[in-house]
Amino acid sequence: MNWQSRRVLVTGGAGFIGSELVAQLAHAGARVTVLDSLVNGKRANLDGLPAESTTLVVGDVRDETLARDLLREHAVVFHLACLGLRHSLHAPGENHEVNAGATLAWLQFAREARVERFVQVSSSEVYGTAQRAPIDESHPTAPATVYGAAKLAGESYALAMHRSWGLPVTVVRPFNAFGPRSHHEGDAGEVIPRFVLCALAGKPLTVFGDGTQTRDFTEVSDTARGIALAGSVPAAIGGVFNLASGSEISVLALARTIAARVAGARASGVAAPIVRLAPRPGDVGRLVGDAARARKVIGFAPVVTFDRGLDRLIGWYQAGGVAPEELLRGFEARNWNAP
Ligand SMILES: NC(=O)c1ccc[n+]([C@@H]2O[C@H](COP(=O)([O-])OP(=O)(O)OC[C@H]3O[C@@H](n4cnc5c(N)ncnc54)[C@H](O)[C@@H]3O)[C@@H](O)[C@H]2O)c1
Numbered sequence: 044m045n046w047q048s049r050r051v052l053v054t055g056g057a058g059f060i061g062s063e064l065v066a067q068l069a070h071a072g073a074r075v076t077v078l079d080s081l082v083n084g085k086r087a088n089l090d091g092l093p094a095e096s097t098t099l100v101v102g103d104v105r106d107e108t109l110a111r112d113l114l115r116e117h118a119v120v121f122h123l124a125c126l127g128l129r130h131s132l133h134a135p136g137e138n139h140e141v142n143a144g145a146t147l148a149w150l151q152f153a154r155e156a157r158v159e160r161f162v163q164v165s166s167s168e169v170y171g172t173a174q175r176a177p178i179d180e181s182h183p184t185a186p187a188t189v190y191g192a193a194k195l196a197g198e199s200y201a202l203a204m205h206r207s208w209g210l211p212v213t214v215v216r217p218f219n220a221f222g223p224r225s226h227h228e229g230d231a232g233e234v235i236p237r238f239v240l241c242a243l244a245g246k247p248l249t250v251f252g253d254g255t256q257t258r259d260f261t262e263v264s265d266t267a268r269g270i271a272l273a274g275s276v277p278a279a280i281g282g283v284f285n286l287a288s289g290s291e292i293s294v295l296a297l298a299r300t301i302a303a304r305v306a307g308a309r310a311s312g313v314a315a316p317i318v319r320l321a322p323r324p325g326d327v328g329r330l331v332g333d334a335a336r337a338r339k340v341i342g343f344a345p346v347v348t349f350d351r352g353l354d355r356l357i358g359w360y361q362a363g364g365v366a367p368e369e370l371l372r373g374f375e376a377r378n379w380n381a382p
Contacts (some may be wrong), residue, residue, distance in 0.1 A: 044119075044275030047072035051274075052113055054104055054149075055123035057084030059225045060164075060217070063267040064121060065089060069096045071271075078102055078113060079124065083231045088224050104145040107152070114149070114156040119274055122149060122197075123164045129230040129379035131190035132324055142193035143200070150204045150212075160211050162274040163201035166194045167218040167259070167287070167330055176291075177259075177333035180216070180283045188325035198283070205281050213279045215270055218287040218332045222263030222352055223359040227370060232378050235260070238298055239356055241374075242305035242315045243367035249376040252322035254295025259331045261288045262347035262355070272341040279341050287332025288345050301353065308357055320376060 051068055055061040056077030061084065068075050069092050077089065077099045089099060102109045104124045114120065124141065131138035146163065153161045168191035169184045186192045204210040219233070227236035238248045261269075269286040273279050292300070298317045306314040337343035347355070360367065 046275070049073045049119060050076070050117045051119045051121070052076045052078065052117035053121045053123065054078045055084065055125060057081060057086065057088050057099060058123065060220055060263055060266055060270070061123045062088035062224055063222070063263045064123070064270050065097060066092060067264075067267050067271055069093060072096075076100060076113065076117060078104065078109070080104070083127070083226065104141060104149065107148055110149055111152045111155070114152045114158060118159040119162075120149075120153060120158055120160070121162045121164065121270060121274060122146065125194070126190075127231050128168060128188055128190040128325070131188050131193065132379040133230070133381040135189040138189050139193045142190065143196035146197035147200045150200055150210065154204060154208055154210050158211070160213065160274050160280070161201065162270060163198050163212060163214045164270060165198040165214050165216045166191065167216050167285070167332060168327065169195040169198065169216060170330070172328035173330060176329060177287070177289055177331045178285070179333040180285055180336055187327050202281070202283070211280045213273045213281070214283040215273045216283065216285050217266050217269070218259040218261060218285065218330060220263045220266040221260050222356055225263070225356070229382060230378050234258070234294065234297065235301070235353075235356065238301040239305060239353075239360060240367045240371050242302050243309065243357070243360060244371055245309070245311070245313070245315050246371065247316045247318040248298040248302055250294055250298050250317060250319050251326055252319070254298065254319065255293050256326055257291045257293050257329050257331060258297070259287045259289065259291055260349060260352070261286060261345050262352035265345035265347055269337060269341070269343040272343055276341045282336075282340060284337040284341060284343070285332040285334045286337060286343060287334045288349070289332060289334060290349065291329075291331035292349070304353060305357060308361070323377070323379060
């Protein structure tokens with residue numbers, strides 16, 4: 044799709060992946076409206092974008108009047124607003140409300156507004172642990188958390204609205220993303236930014252369980268490009284697409300890699316220690332994705348290697364001018380309990 048002057052709405056667009064998607068769409072000439080409650084997103088994530096092409100509306104996706112009004116004014120919707128996996132461990136009801144309940148309402152309003160495309164950003168967490176690997180889109184879904192279950196409900200509602208009413212929906216299932224503007228803080232905190240900051244501060248990197256659980260990481264610029272492609276290719280309507288690198292790394296190997304890589308960037312050259320804690324509830328054992336369908340149908344191909352992505356993130360923290368110790372203030376190793 045030519046994004047020039049297209050009116051695009053990105054829910055959750057002040058968040059980690061959303062802000063990268065907004066930047067890519069704005070640079071491609073789209074006029075982007077961001078709806079975000081800023082519960083985990085930040086205004087600063089949209090800094091540097093041209094004001095004439097990017098508008099931030101601070102509001103809640105559960106506000107139905109606001110949803111209806113915004114949907115009437117936009118042709119393409121990328122629905123990313125959501126509360127995270129660890130949030131679902133301490134607040135499952137609210138997690139369901141935002142991730143599943145609000146999604147159903149948005150789909151109904153999108154139908155009324157006759158939007159041209161609704162991209163539902165789901166998650167690899169819908170699969171649960173791999174029963175066979177790599178995981179393609181026909182792999183059974185067996186989410187291990189309320190987050191994964193709510194994401195599965197959201198994407199199932201989207202596909203049902205397509206099948207019942209022809210709503211032009213596309214579902215993407217990103218595997219783990221990492222990169223600048225990712226979260227280290229609170230229950231939104233993800234493993235890579237937490238490991239990088241702990242390593243920079245010389246604090247222990249915490250591995251839950253034996254560390255053999257694996258993940259498939261994609262750099263956020265690749266993830267966001269995949270999401271944008273899903274919203275632009277006509278053949279993607281009604282489809283479900285993994286966004287994955289196809290490479291698998293265990294959490295223990297990840298901790299060792301990051302500790303060693305950051306040690307090289309620290310004055311002392313000493314690697315941070317790695318400690319093990321009891322397993323986290325709902326921690327999926329194995330996740331590695333097959334993105335062949337996305338490659339074939341929407342032309343998705345990740346280009347940022349894991350090492351380059353890691354260096355980019357380390358450099359981003361170093362250029363940010365805030366000491367890692369400061370960013371880690373109030374750090375909780377077990378970041379899934381109620382705040
Ligand atoms: N980060 C990953 O590795 C990953 C992997 C798979 C799927 N995803 C999906 O990608 C999307 C973006 O995730 P992210 O990692 O950028 O997380 P994020 O928390 O940075 O982004 C979500 C955004 O939604 C906003 N939000 C939350 N509740 C809201 C509400 N009620 N109303 C309005 N805005 C609200 C938050 O403020 C935040 O900015 C999510 O749908 C997530 O499920 C992420």
